Amino acid sequence: MVSPPLRPGEVDVWLWEWQVAEDRRQVLLGETVMWDLVPMDQDWISKLFADRRSVPLQLDTYAGHSEPADAPEWTRMSGVVQRIEHVSVRYVQPTDPSGTGSVPERGAAVVHTVPSIWPEQPHTGSTTGWIVRIVEAFS
Template identity: 35%
Template sequence: MLVWLTDWQLAEDRLLISVGDSVDWTVFPSDREWIARLFEDRLMIEWQYDTYGDAAPGPSRNVVGTVTGLQSVRCRQQRSAAGFEPVRGAARLRSVTDTSGSWRRTAPLASGLPATVSRQKMYTFSYGSSEPEEDALYGYAATVTPRE
């Protein structure tokens, strides 16, 4: 099962998801228009893990399993009247071991170890830009192998 993880949500919620993690997620139908904007017809991701799930349209489902693969989704940006947006169809995938690319670790937690939120590691973050990025991080495609 391929699951979309949105970069800004991972950063805002301070989630560190790694290959090998056990997950118990409620997933929602992905925003197909957004995925098509990033990849055109090269890739379709059916589900998304959305921490604001009550705002996601469509029926949810629960998935309990293991993250067996993780790919960052990066794309060139262009400036528009709405701000920065991805260049249509220009997204690229790169295998990674975790989602730490969604933020820079700026301060250690009091214990010196990551805190746990819903069995996921949590770190502080900070990022921002005033110019379009050549290689902006938009999210991750996580392969989750459901438990039988």
């Protein structure tokens, strides 16, 4: 599935599956949100989408506000949820012999548009996260 291009005032935000599960976070289409965001790990997005997609920001509930030396660059965003994409991927054994565990199959991310992040919709592979498109609110 190809996502529609961003229009002026729209931003894509990554939500990690494990953080959504731990925080029991719910996000719905049409919901107004106010989030503190940090830059997204572009290496991860590149692995999932093989450089076909960019997601600049992430909602990371573990990024520390209190440690100035390690503090990420924060972006406060408020707006309305315009689109939610469920992202799943197959994990494979790494081709690098020094690698351990499994890694996402490069470029094999599968994306489904959903009305909310819960309940989780049927999908292929393992859920890795959601891309939430926000239309920024301007004051």
